[in-house]
Amino acid sequence: MAAPPVKLYGPPMSTAVARVLACLHEKEVQFQLVPLDMSKGEHKMPDYLKLQPFGQVPAFEDGSITLFESRAISRYVCEKYASQGNKSLFGTNPLEKASIDQWLEAEGHNFHPPSAFLILRLLYAPMLKLSQDENAMKENQEKLEKVLDVYEKRLGECRFLAGDEFTLADLSHLPNIHYLVNNAKKEELFSSRKNVWRWWGEISGRESWKKVLEKIDEGLALRR
Template sequence: MAIAPAKVYGPAFSTAVSRVLACLIEKDVQFELIPVNMAKAEHKKPDYLKIQPFGQVPAFQDESTSLFESRAICRYICEKHHDKGYNGLYGTNPLAKASIDQWLEAEGQSFNPPSSVLVFQLAFAPRMKIKQDEKLIRQNEDKLSKLLDIYDKRLGESRFLAGEDFSLADLSHLPNAHYLVNATDRKELFTSRKNVERWWSEISNRDSWNKVVDMQKQK
């Protein structure tokens, strides 16, 4: 009996949704992207809240399993489909997984907060006719700059953040970094740092991410 594809709820332009899409493509897992019209508050309707209690995106369903946090979803996909697609995405031994996890934590706790603010303020606020908060932009640009100095040092020691192989630790940075590099005037945050620039060029040119970007362009 054919197995139904996993379902990802949310727009492809969402950074959290695109993180999950890239993971699914890397692992060669069939999926269905189900649009959620956030302008019409579809993410706040009772049926949606049953699978995403916080009323955010993405929501994820895999047969009888429902999940809602993008990094947890990615870990689940990698564990369930460890023998499919690119098998180095979440490591192949406990030490590799621990290294990936620590850099995933760095992304979630240290990279995501300032980069998310900058993505909203610089990329989305102008489109939404919302006034930009220059003080907030300066504060978060400073935070991100200091963090990327640490990344640059790390990436001078290893090809990727968690070691010599591309992993979830790198993939998880793609959504916010993509907007900062391609939809704002802060590209130099990445390109002015030799090792970060080399790393960004490599991870952003993976086939999986190019496919996600193509999905984002489809209206």
Template sequence: MGARSPRKNLDQSRAICRYVCEKHGEKGNRYLYGRNPLEKASIDEWVEAEGQSFNPPSSTLVFQLAFTPRMKIKQDEAAIKQSKEKLAKVLDVYDKRLAETRFLAGDHFSLADLSHLPNAHYLLASPDAAPLCTSSPNVARWWNDISSRHSWKKPVVHLSPAETHGNLLAARKKPCPNTD
């Protein structure tokens, strides 16, 4: 950062999302990262919740339930059990919040909701983890709402053959087209 150490590469997904919103804030959905500092802060709170509370147990479950079977790695049953318990507590909080507001940060779809889509996509695709989400009525309604958006369905359609129909490992092993 700064004149003496210019930094061009960003590696952290939430920082990249915030950057894109900051950089292109005037284009597209103006609610995505809020229209003023207070709306932005409300979104930041739920991006933080995703990063610190939702992501740890959900990414463990995604790895254990979606990836290990295809990678022929033994599942860690203790990690699955612990993560399910943690995620259930997190989703209880989410369900209460989503009983009050349509989306996590308020009345509008925002970066707060968007940041949950990737892991939630895999959780809902897993028969073992999906009930955690679908048994919370407001979480289930919220998930149906955000996952049915055209802007999410579009990339998922492209992912489907490889990543939602049981061919994860093959997709991961396939060389990148531009290096093939």
């Protein structure tokens, strides 16, 4: 008898949820998406806090196993389902895994903070009644530009961040870049760097990401 599908909790519009969705599609893992309504505080309910003690998204269930934090979930999915889907997504030997991990860490520590700040302020500040701190906006954009300059050099040396194969290191960037390019009017940050722009065109054209975008569109339609 086939094992039940894994469960992923959270709205697909969330960048962290979208990251895991892309991984699940790349690995061809059967899953059930449980799209929490965060406006109703469903992510703060006692039952959900048993899965995600910080009351954030995503949360993940695989039978009796529960996990949170999108990058950790993605690594787990790649390791458990190593023999199916994209077998190169998290490497096939220690050196490949270390290379992927270092760029995945760069995404989490260097790319994500300034990009997430810009997304929050440019897309959600009015709704959340956040004041626009122009100095902070400028500072975070400059931080992001420095990261993209490093990427530009790296992507002039190889096709993808961790080498010549698409991996988690690339996948993890998809949600934030999508919102910056398509919603926050920050396309020029990427298009002005030819190697970064070539890379973005390639990774955003993957079938796995197109499926995630369908889920995002469905989620947005339900909110209208």
